Amino acid sequence: xxxxxxxxxxxxxxxxxxxxxxxxxxxxxxxxxxxxxxxxxxxxxxxxxxxxxxxxxxxxxxxxxxxxxxxxxxxxxxxxxxxxxxxxxxxxxxxxxxxxxxxxxxxxxxxxxxxxxxxxxxxxxxxxxxxxxxxxxxxxxxxxxxxxxxxxxxxxxxxxxxxxxxxxxxxxxxxxxxxxxxxxxxxxxxxxxxxxxxxxxxxxxxxxxxxxxxxxxxxxxxxxxxxxxxxxxxxxxxxxxxxxxxxxxxxxxxxxxxxxxxxxxxxxxxxxxxxxxxxxxxxxxxxxxxxxxxxxxxxxxxxxxxxxxxxxxxxxxxxxxxxxxxxxxxxxxxxxxxxxxxxxxxxxxxxxxxxxxxxxxxxxxxxxxxxxxxxxxxxxxxxxxxxxxxxxxxxxxxxxxxxxxxxxxxxxxxxxxxxxxxxxxxxxxxxxxxxxxxxxxxxxxxxxxxxxxxxxxxxxxxxxxxxxxxxxxxxxxxxxxxxxxxxxx
Amino acid sequence: xxxxxxxxxxxxxxxxxxxxxxxxxxxxxxxxxxxxxxxxxxxxxxxxxxxxxxxxxxxxxxxxxxxxxxxxxxxxxxxxxxxxxxxxxxxxxxxxxxxxxxxxxxxxxxxxxxxxxxxxxxxxxxxxxxxxxxxxxxxxxxxxxxxxxxxxxxxxxxxxxxxxxxxxxxxxxxxxxxxxxxxxxxxxxxxxxxxxxxxxxxxxxxxxxxxxxxxxxxxxxxxxxxxxxxxxxxxxxxxxxxxxxxxxxxxxxxxxxxxxxxxxxxxxxxxxxxxxxxxxxxxxxxxxxxxxxxxxxxxxxxxxxxxxxxxxxxxxxxxxxxxxxxxxxxxxxxxxxxxxxxxxxxxxxxxxxxxxxxxxxxxxxxxxxxxxxxxxxxxxxxxxxxxxxxxxxxxxxxxxxxxxxxxxxxxxxxxxxxxxxxxxxxxxxxxxxxxxxxxxxxxxxxxxxxxxxxxxxxxxxxxxxxxxxxxxxxxxxxxxxxxxxxxxx
Numbered sequence: 001x002x003x004x005x006x007x008x009x010x011x012x013x014x015x016x017x018x019x020x021x022x023x024x025x026x027x028x029x030x031x032x033x034x035x036x037x038x039x040x041x042x043x044x045x046x047x048x049x050x051x052x053x054x055x056x057x058x059x060x061x062x063x064x065x066x067x068x069x070x071x072x073x074x075x076x077x078x079x080x081x082x083x084x085x086x087x088x089x090x091x092x093x094x095x096x097x098x099x100x101x102x103x104x105x106x107x108x109x110x111x112x113x114x115x116x117x118x119x120x121x122x123x124x125x126x127x128x129x130x131x132x133x134x135x136x137x138x139x140x141x142x143x144x145x146x147x148x149x150x151x152x153x154x155x156x157x158x159x160x161x162x163x164x165x166x167x168x169x170x171x172x173x174x175x176x177x178x179x180x181x182x183x184x185x186x187x188x189x190x191x192x193x194x195x196x197x198x199x200x201x202x203x204x205x206x207x208x209x210x211x212x213x214x215x216x217x218x219x220x221x222x223x224x225x226x227x228x229x230x231x232x233x234x235x236x237x238x239x240x241x242x243x244x245x246x247x248x249x250x251x252x253x254x255x256x257x258x259x260x261x262x263x264x265x266x267x268x269x270x271x272x273x274x275x276x277x278x279x280x281x282x283x284x285x286x287x288x289x290x291x292x293x294x295x296x297x298x299x300x301x302x303x304x305x306x307x308x309x310x311x312x313x314x315x316x317x318x319x320x321x322x323x324x325x326x327x328x329x330x331x332x333x334x335x336x337x338x339x340x341x342x343x344x345x346x347x348x349x350x351x352x353x354x355x356x357x358x359x360x361x362x363x364x365x366x367x368x369x370x371x372x373x374x375x376x377x378x379x380x381x382x383x384x385x386x387x388x389x390x391x392x393x394x395x396x397x398x399x400x401x402x403x404x405x406x407x408x409x410x411x412x413x414x415x416x417x418x419x420x421x422x423x424x425x426x427x428x429x430x431x432x433x434x435x436x437x438x439x440x441x442x443x444x445x446x447x448x449x450x451x452x453x454x455x456x457x458x459x460x461x462x463x464x465x466x467x468x469x470x471x472x473x474x475x476x477x478x479x480x481x482x483x484x485x486x487x488x489x
Numbered sequence: 490x491x492x493x494x495x496x497x498x499x500x501x502x503x504x505x506x507x508x509x510x511x512x513x514x515x516x517x518x519x520x521x522x523x524x525x526x527x528x529x530x531x532x533x534x535x536x537x538x539x540x541x542x543x544x545x546x547x548x549x550x551x552x553x554x555x556x557x558x559x560x561x562x563x564x565x566x567x568x569x570x571x572x573x574x575x576x577x578x579x580x581x582x583x584x585x586x587x588x589x590x591x592x593x594x595x596x597x598x599x600x601x602x603x604x605x606x607x608x609x610x611x612x613x614x615x616x617x618x619x620x621x622x623x624x625x626x627x628x629x630x631x632x633x634x635x636x637x638x639x640x641x642x643x644x645x646x647x648x649x650x651x652x653x654x655x656x657x658x659x660x661x662x663x664x665x666x667x668x669x670x671x672x673x674x675x676x677x678x679x680x681x682x683x684x685x686x687x688x689x690x691x692x693x694x695x696x697x698x699x700x701x702x703x704x705x706x707x708x709x710x711x712x713x714x715x716x717x718x719x720x721x722x723x724x725x726x727x728x729x730x731x732x733x734x735x736x737x738x739x740x741x742x743x744x745x746x747x748x749x750x751x752x753x754x755x756x757x758x759x760x761x762x763x764x765x766x767x768x769x770x771x772x773x774x775x776x777x778x779x780x781x782x783x784x785x786x787x788x789x790x791x792x793x794x795x796x797x798x799x800x801x802x803x804x805x806x807x808x809x810x811x812x813x814x815x816x817x818x819x820x821x822x823x824x825x826x827x828x829x830x831x832x833x834x835x836x837x838x839x840x841x842x843x844x845x846x847x848x849x850x851x852x853x854x855x856x857x858x859x860x861x862x863x864x865x866x867x868x869x870x871x872x873x874x875x876x877x878x879x880x881x882x883x884x885x886x887x888x889x890x891x892x893x894x895x896x897x898x899x900x901x902x903x904x905x906x907x908x909x910x911x912x913x914x915x916x917x918x919x920x921x922x923x924x925x926x927x928x929x930x931x932x933x934x935x936x937x938x939x940x941x942x943x944x945x946x947x948x949x950x951x952x953x954x955x956x957x958x959x960x961x962x963x964x965x966x967x968x969x970x971x972x973x974x975x976x977x978x
């Protein structure tokens with residue numbers, strides 16, 4: 001009812017009818033729990049019809065719509081055309097599957113509408129607790145600093161920025177032209193492209209990211225690293241950082257982290273590790289030796305939405321030298337000045353540890369899932385995925401039509417369909433066609449890469465819903481498609 | 490039941506009991522809808538008790554827990570200690586209040602677990618549609634490029650990176666030491682600190698962000714900009730970018746965007762606008778003139794979680810030169826190569842337009858809220874907030890104990906409690922004490938800043954739940970606290 005005594009009718013974007021909102025919300029929740037529960041019952045992926053793309057290409061809505069209609073459009077045009085990474089047979093790139101608990105946590109975070117940054121509120125403490133748990137899992141001391149990010153890409157950027165600004169504290173003020181030489185960073189050719197992006201962003205230039213060749217196990221060649229370092233020092237370059245891989249994106253290779261740590265120490269350089277997914281087996285006793293170097297790093301980039309199966313997006317970085325971390329990013333502005341009491345009295349200021357002032361409460365889903373599952377369960381889950389990779393490698397090795405294309409040090413299997421008499425180019429074309437048909441069939445979704453000139457089908461297992469039988473289905477289907485394509489040609 | 494024929498009992502992090510999960514989920518949803526519905530019924534903010542902080546400072550959980558217990562801990566230790574920005578009387582910094590629809594959208598996004606990046610899936614098209622709508626609202630041509638980010642901080646970084654790499658395409662490969670001069674950026678002293686962070690990150694150095702003084706309206710002084718430009722060119726510097734403010738963080742001042750656009754054009758420089766919240770009134774006919782320059786910019790950073798009231802976190806950037814945007818960030822990796830068909834066949838590749846490969850589906854909440862509310866409703870809401878700012882300014886001007894401390898060009902009001910005979914230092918101490926007690930009382934939450942040496946209470950109205958009476962309460966309370974503190978001293 002309009003009160004005629006008020007001159008302005010004040011509006012809000014809250015619902016006019018809360019009970020209707022509530023009913024719609026509960027229906028959504030039921031649908032979404034069904035959607036997650038039935039992850040394996042639908043096709044992994046299906047193409048988007050032209051009519052749907054047209055619906056997603058209309059002008060801005062001017063008038064109001066009922067939430068039920070908006071939801072109907074979501075159900076019709078969005079939900080059916082997902083990437084597929086919630087499915088038990090999705091193993092493309094390095095995607096996690098998410099969980100119902102993660103979804104509910106995002107709902108709770110959305111209700112609080114928290115931004116863990118400055119100020120005295122619980123979200124900051126939840127983020128700190130998650131980071132402290134992360135330190136425990138990766139063997140970093142509690143005195144380390146850290147921050148959550150949207151993922152390892154940003155985390156790598158924050159680590160390299162800290163390394164750069166630690167190398168020379170005047171860089172923040174004077175820029176890198178003020179240095180008396182060119183900064184250089186070292187990493188293997190198998191390093192993720194986000195590291196190149198980081199080096200470009202920081203103004204260093206991609207040609208000063210020295211991409212060191214790898215050996216037959218796709219591990220950085222230490223001899224070539226030493227050679228390059230020597231040459232660069234002779235030529236007046238400024239080597240300030242070595243990036244080691246705990247799990248390369250192509251094959252899951254782990255660089256000789258302990259040796260790299262020793263070289264970095266000897267040279268007074270920063271040692272950063274990209275452990276987006278591959279530092280996670282640090283939880284397992286059987287990887288203690290191979291991942292020992294993780295705890296020797298100055299900084300570690302990691303993801304939670306990959307091998308911890310947390311819903312997108314959340315990753316982060318740990319930095320041992322807390323002071324260096326803060327000094328790399330802290331800026332004091334009048335409108336953010338610390339107070340002794342009240343909302344701005346908090347001692348946790350994530351705005352001083354990264355490049356974002358507003359930040360979503362992505363810590364909550366990690367916090368809830370880790371509390372619910374516990375570290376022991378993760379130990380079993382990560383081991384299960386590695387066992388599945390070994391199982392798949394055995395299936396491939398036992399099949400005369402398939403070829404294993406790289407060692408399997410962890411959770412990634414690269415293989416291809418093979419037939420005597422076909423050239424490498426013909427095999428590449430054939431395997432690419434198999435992969436595209438596999439996607440189109442909706443049966444399974446590995447991805448692909450190029451290894452030593454060969455197009456390979458790449459299976460990265462960071463999927464908590466996969467079972468052994470799913471890999472049987474994959475192998476059968478790749479063989480069936482390969483034979484069929486060959487017979488048709 | 491354990492099947493003795495299988496050698497491995499495969500686990501998942503999906504719930505053992507889906508019906509229990511469903512019941513807990515529905516209870517959470519009811520609680521959260523109540524929480525949002527009752528936003529105004531609780532204190533804006535309350536301090537976190539030591540016992541709660543202790544609960545949020547325990548070691549990593551090893552064993553499994555019931556989701557109900559995890560939720561109980563959330564209810565006890567997290568939810569009650571929010572920042573307060575969902576409350577009708579929260580006006581601190583520039584925070585939005587979020588909405589129930591946004592929360593539900595985050596739930597839907599969490600279920601899909603989408604990462605809009607590469608590949609052919611609906612999330613990419615939803616993000617594109619949201620960006621196209623954004624272009625319409627801000628007067629950018631449809632041929633512009635853009636990407637959503639966690640907020641304007643990252644958006645400003647992406648814009649400056651594009652500007653820098655467009656200035657000299659060799660920077661990506663060779664770095665900025667290869668240039669024959671020092672890059673410089675121009676912006677007013679009132680510019681947000683995230684621009685300084687951006688300039689530092691990019692290796693340019695903060696002293697090469699020329700902070701141009703402002704006039705009495707807190708607008709960049711064009712004469713001083715021209716002078717600095719001339720001097721820098723004479724001294725061999727490389728001016729490549731001017732940043733204009735559409736709404737400064739302290740007072741909401743709008744720089745002379747059209748004049749700056751003309752200068753940038755004349756000098757062949759990139760013109761970027763930080764419009765985090767202050768470009769939003771572009772929706773209003775009464776701001777057409779003052780915000781005309783927005784459509785002249787080469788790039789615009791904006792937020793959705795501020796004045797569009799969308800839940801954290803989501804902002805973005807629009808870039809007119811789509812080619813320059815892509816060329817600033819695109820990297821082609823073997824494991825991401827485009828295919829003709831299948832999952833990787835999509836033409837939308839947000840990984841090529843920014844610095845993140847994994848990215849949350851933050852587009853969905855914007856999409857749903859804009860569809861539900863429509864642009865016309867936003868016109869009314871934004872106008873309402875501006876009217877409330879004017880109403881508050883009138884209350885301040887009509888009160889002998891209060892002093893308006895800056896012009897109110899938009900939605901931000903700066904004022905202080907004033908008493909004849911007190912020095913500026915004494916007034917500063919007094920007003921800071923008033924603000925802290927205001928926070929502690931839980932009645933209202935403005936923030937603060939320093940303007941020309943004066944500590945001021947700063948009210949930034951990007952709150953869709955505020956009503957006129959809330960500002961009456963604020964003014965009465967500030968006056969009451971001021972008198973009480975004076976009487977006690």
